[in-house]
Amino acid sequence: xxxxxxxxxxxxxxxxIEERLPIFSVIRGQAIDFxxxxxLNYWWTFGGIAATMxxxxxxxxxxxxxxxxxxxxxxxxxxxxxxxxVNYGWLLRWLHANGASFFFIAVYIHMFRxxxxxxxxxxxxxxxMIGVIIFIAMMATAFMGYVLPWGQMSYWGAVVxxxxxxxxxxxxxxxxxxxWGGFSVDNPTLQRFFSLHYLxxxxxAALVFxxxxxxxxVGNNNPDGIDVKSEEDTLPFHPYYTMKDLYAxxxxxxxxxxxxxxSPWYLGHSINFAPANPLSTPAHIVPEWYFLPQYAMLRAxxxxxxxxxxxxxxxxxxxxxxxxxxxKVRSNRYRPxxxxxxxxxxxxxxxxxxxxxxxxxxxxxxxxxIATAFYFAYFLVILPLLGKIERPKPMPATITEAVLSKx
Amino acid sequence: xxxxTAQDVTRRDFLYIATGTVGAVGTALALxxxxxxxNPDASVLALASTEFDLAPLQPGQGVTIKWRGKPVxxxxxxxxxxxxxxxxxxxxxxxxxxxxANLPPDAPATDENRVTDGTGKVNPKYxxxxxxxxxxxxxxxxxxGDYHGWFCPCHGxxxxxxxxxRKGPAPRNLDIxxxxxxxxxxxxxx
Numbered sequence: 001x002x003x004x005x006x007x008x009x010x011x012x013x014x015x016x017i018e019e020r021l022p023i024f025s026v027i028r029g030q031a032i033d034f035x036x037x038x039x040l041n042y043w044w045t046f047g048g049i050a051a052t053m054x055x056x057x058x059x060x061x062x063x064x065x066x067x068x069x070x071x072x073x074x075x076x077x078x079x080x081x082x083x084x085x086v087n088y089g090w091l092l093r094w095l096h097a098n099g100a101s102f103f104f105i106a107v108y109i110h111m112f113r114x115x116x117x118x119x120x121x122x123x124x125x126x127x128x129m130i131g132v133i134i135f136i137a138m139m140a141t142a143f144m145g146y147v148l149p150w151g152q153m154s155y156w157g158a159v160v161x162x163x164x165x166x167x168x169x170x171x172x173x174x175x176x177x178x179x180w181g182g183f184s185v186d187n188p189t190l191q192r193f194f195s196l197h198y199l200x201x202x203x204x205a206a207l208v209f210x211x212x213x214x215x216x217x218v219g220n221n222n223p224d225g226i227d228v229k230s231e232e233d234t235l236p237f238h239p240y241y242t243m244k245d246l247y248a249x250x251x252x253x254x255x256x257x258x259x260x261x262x263s264p265w266y267l268g269h270s271i272n273f274a275p276a277n278p279l280s281t282p283a284h285i286v287p288e289w290y291f292l293p294q295y296a297m298l299r300a301x302x303x304x305x306x307x308x309x310x311x312x313x314x315x316x317x318x319x320x321x322x323x324x325x326x327x328k329v330r331s332n333r334y335r336p337x338x339x340x341x342x343x344x345x346x347x348x349x350x351x352x353x354x355x356x357x358x359x360x361x362x363x364x365x366x367x368x369x370i371a372t373a374f375y376f377a378y379f380l381v382i383l384p385l386l387g388k389i390e391r392p393k394p395m396p397a398t399i400t401e402a403v404l405s406k407x
Numbered sequence: 408x409x410x411x412t413a414q415d416v417t418r419r420d421f422l423y424i425a426t427g428t429v430g431a432v433g434t435a436l437a438l439x440x441x442x443x444x445x446n447p448d449a450s451v452l453a454l455a456s457t458e459f460d461l462a463p464l465q466p467g468q469g470v471t472i473k474w475r476g477k478p479v480x481x482x483x484x485x486x487x488x489x490x491x492x493x494x495x496x497x498x499x500x501x502x503x504x505x506x507x508a509n510l511p512p513d514a515p516a517t518d519e520n521r522v523t524d525g526t527g528k529v530n531p532k533y534x535x536x537x538x539x540x541x542x543x544x545x546x547x548x549x550x551x552g553d554y555h556g557w558f559c560p561c562h563g564x565x566x567x568x569x570x571x572x573r574k575g576p577a578p579r580n581l582d583i584x585x586x587x588x589x590x591x592x593x594x595x596x597x
Contacts, residue, residue: 163544182451184476281545
């Protein structure tokens with residue numbers, strides 16, 4: 001997809017560098033002239049939004065570290081120090097805390113978009129799989145970051161999540177003590193989480209680079225899910241999509257900053273304003289909202305190891321999606337049955353999110369079990385079968401034809 | 408085309424494989440310190456054992472103390488609690504193993520085996536257990552739950568008067584730490 005045009009640069013300094021390191025032609029080819037399908041809708045802006053949120057998280061994180069102390073007796077107070085004493089500390093902390101939530105919002109929408117329009121299908125399997133790895137890595141990053149303020153929910157979240165590994169037979173206990181660096185979540189745990197929470201965002205940035213690289217090898221999918229056939233089907237990335245992405249980023253930031261300035265703790269849990277106490281578990285432990293669907297699946301299974309396997313399985317199964325979906329048609333625009341089941345899947349995920357926020361008993365437990373069953377059935381039964389029984393709608397021959405037929 | 412002699416091939420192959428092996432094994436060995444540094448360190452392992460005086464505890468009273476950074480529940484059980492725990496048939500237990508560090512790992516979860524110390528002394532009055540839910544590590548609440556023993560608020564595990572799991576997702580009875588009586592009313596944990 002990437003243009004093979006050779007660029008002639010006029011500026012002699014640029015020419016001199018270009019002969020030694022072809023960075024200017026790469027920028028021209030990949031970020032400016034890059035041929036992009038002309039029919040991308042606003043759902044396609046969430047990749048750029050997610051990348052922007054990663055940058056926001058790294059920038060705010062780096063300056064927060066200048067004031068934070070990773071020690072069990074100082075961590076909680078140093079966060080309060082950031083909130084009360086450090087110039088604009090409150091702003092940076094709220095940007096970072098809410099930034100995690102909005103990073104997940106962007107990534108979840110980005111993933112559902114890929115799911116709806118079949119962006120994981122050939123030839124974009126590797127692109128999708130790198131995305132899944134990014135998702136798992138950012139979950140680990142977010143989890144460890146939430147532990148750092150060392151409040152009650154930080155502490156008990158760390159206890160519950162690290163204890164997941166104790167479910168594995170024979171080696172479980174050894175693994176957990178290795179993760180903790182002791183016999184309970186304590187100072188060694190906090191310090192290693194801090195170290196990894198600083199490292200992982202840069203790993204994420206490297207993975208995002210690979211993700212974009214893979215995207216630029218095969219090119220964008222598009223809402224009609226048909227291949228680009230000629231130049232007529234595309235637009236140069238700049239200014240058409242740089243401006244469209246920027247506009248979406250600005251709207252997204254209005255909402256994000258609305259939370260930061262007007263309701264910064266809306267997505268948090270007030271119990272985290274109490275310092276960690278290893279001798280007393282809060283009455284109702286819940287993870288941050290972005291982990292609730294996975295948490296619901298964990299609790300839906302009445303067996304400890306089973307619950308852990310189902311929860312990790314719900315992530316791992318995404319890696320196999322390109323081969324589980326047997327339909328040759330990418331976009332659900334042309335899949336009458338696929339579309340229905342896609343929205344049922346979205347409802348199942350949202351239901352799991354609500355179930356995860358409720359105590360694991362009674363009706364919610366039953367609801368969580370049904371939704372968990374549907375989650376796995378969607379990947380293991382519905383998508384493999386649909387491709388064989390579904391009659392797709394007639395598709396336009398080209399992207400241009402699809403676009404012009406509407407006007 | 409000349410054929411290479413067997414001797415040349417052997418010598419080069421040997422050097423390649425030897426170099427590669429030393430490199431691979433060396434890297435693998437060098438990895439170990441980076442992994443092992445995360446294990447509990449000497450200062451954590453050296454944490455002294457904890458002594459506790461049982462005398463002030465009234466029947467029906469329980470306390471939580473800290474040992475190796477973990478909460479330990481010590482409860483002076485009432486006659487009624489002991490009676491109920493003893494009468495519970497083993498067949499009703501979800502986990503039939505005592506989980507007592509002072510006993511062999513296959514000891515059955517009788518009430519006696521839950522209150523046996525490292526010297527084999529049985530004192531049904533005092534129940535000493537690690538206060539960590541065997542599900543995902545929360546601290547259960549005392550005098551709560553369907554069996555009026557302990558109840559874990561995190562994911563709803565119910566333990567009975569002897570700290571044995573009866574209902575909910577936890578797989579094991581509450582663990583009994585290694586401890587022994589050093590006098591009639593004093594124990595040392597660890």
